[in-house]
Amino acid sequence: xxxxxxxxxxxxxxxxxxxxxxxxxxxxxxxxxxxxxxxxxxxxxxxxxxxxxxxxxxxxxxxxxxxxxxxxxxxxxxxxxxxxxxxxxxxxxxxxxxxxxxxxxxxxxxxxxxxxxxxxxxxxxxxxxxxxxxxxxxxxxxxxxxxxxxxxxxxxxxxxxxxxxxxxxxxxxxxxxxxxxxxxxxxxxxxxxxxxxxxxxxxxxxxxxxxxxxxxxxxxxxxxxxxxxxxxxxxxxxxxxxxxxxxxxxxxxxxxxxxxxxxxxxxxxxxxxx
DNA sequence: AGAGATACCTGGGAGC
DNA sequence: TGCTCCCAGGTATCTC
Numbered sequence: 001x002x003x004x005x006x007x008x009x010x011x012x013x014x015x016x017x018x019x020x021x022x023x024x025x026x027x028x029x030x031x032x033x034x035x036x037x038x039x040x041x042x043x044x045x046x047x048x049x050x051x052x053x054x055x056x057x058x059x060x061x062x063x064x065x066x067x068x069x070x071x072x073x074x075x076x077x078x079x080x081x082x083x084x085x086x087x088x089x090x091x092x093x094x095x096x097x098x099x100x101x102x103x104x105x106x107x108x109x110x111x112x113x114x115x116x117x118x119x120x121x122x123x124x125x126x127x128x129x130x131x132x133x134x135x136x137x138x139x140x141x142x143x144x145x146x147x148x149x150x151x152x153x154x155x156x157x158x159x160x161x162x163x164x165x166x167x168x169x170x171x172x173x174x175x176x177x178x179x180x181x182x183x184x185x186x187x188x189x190x191x192x193x194x195x196x197x198x199x200x201x202x203x204x205x206x207x208x209x210x211x212x213x214x215x216x217x218x219x220x221x222x223x224x225x226x227x228x229x230x231x232x233x234x235x236x237x238x239x240x241x242x243x244x245x246x247x248x249x250x251x252x253x254x255x256x257x258x259x260x261x262x263x264x265x266x267x268x269x270x271x272x273x274x
Numbered sequence: 275a276g277a278g279a280t281a282c283c284t285g286g287g288a289g290c
Numbered sequence: 291t292g293c294t295c296c297c298a299g300g301t302a303t304c305t306c
């Protein structure tokens with residue numbers, strides 16, 4: 001499931017391969033994923049060049065030469081591949097972008113939670129207006145202990161839901177929220193506004209650290225996520241808490257517990273995380 | 275305004 | 291073996 005490190009990994013590879021290339025043909029195989037793909041049947045896209053590839057949160061943005069943006073989100077099973085046309089189409093591949101260098105950008109999504117749409121309304125930085133409500137990038141200088149502490153005041157939801165909310169900070173999904181809270185010794189069940197300044201500082205540090213490490217490892221492959229060349233992310237070997245319910249805590253040996261927080265499974269060590 | 279619940283979707287695994 | 295049920299997850303949308 002692509003979180004920020006996975007999308008950043010995809011972004012780097014796609015940037016190298018498609019920047020400056022022209023779209024020569026688009027093939028739409030399914031009418032929709034989360035949104036309709038019908039607009040990609042428009043001939044107005046053919047002949048446009050991809051001028052820039054950027055990432056905002058878990059969104060990938062392909063800026064076109066007419067200043068429109070192809071906005072992609074990978075949901076939990078979305079995979080973007082760069083493969084030649086000779087590779088047979090897979091069952092859940094929904095849209096192909098043929099490029100002038102004879103490469104093929106193929107979007108696959110088994111569970112159809114992914115999104116691919118064309119955006120015309122952009123801000124001054126070329127970011128679609130629909131992304132304007134997103135919080136700061138966790139690896140940017142805007143994501144500081146002061147910011148997290150202040151933003152969490154009077155917030156009564158759990159700290160885990162709080163850091164997974166894209167309005168507060170983008171790109172932190174279940175895997176990295178679980179890991180960062182473990183390394184911060186903070187229980188995911190705590191209310192966001194119960195964090196002390198010291199805890200907020202540690203949590204910000206751990207979120208940055210775990211995301212940075214995951215990017216260096218090429219992301220985390222749990223089930224569906226793949227690199228654009230089809231290989232798997234290696235960060236799964238580093239997971240200390242996510243998916244380890246019932247097993248021993250690697251720090252204290254206590255049994256790891258599981259709870260439903262905001263409808264999502266959450267693992268935590270009741271001894272290490274207070 | 276904030277918080278919680280739910281729909282969307284498919285494959286895999288558990289249980290019978 | 292084959293069936294049914296549940297679960298995973300990010301985002302949008304709904305209700306309270």
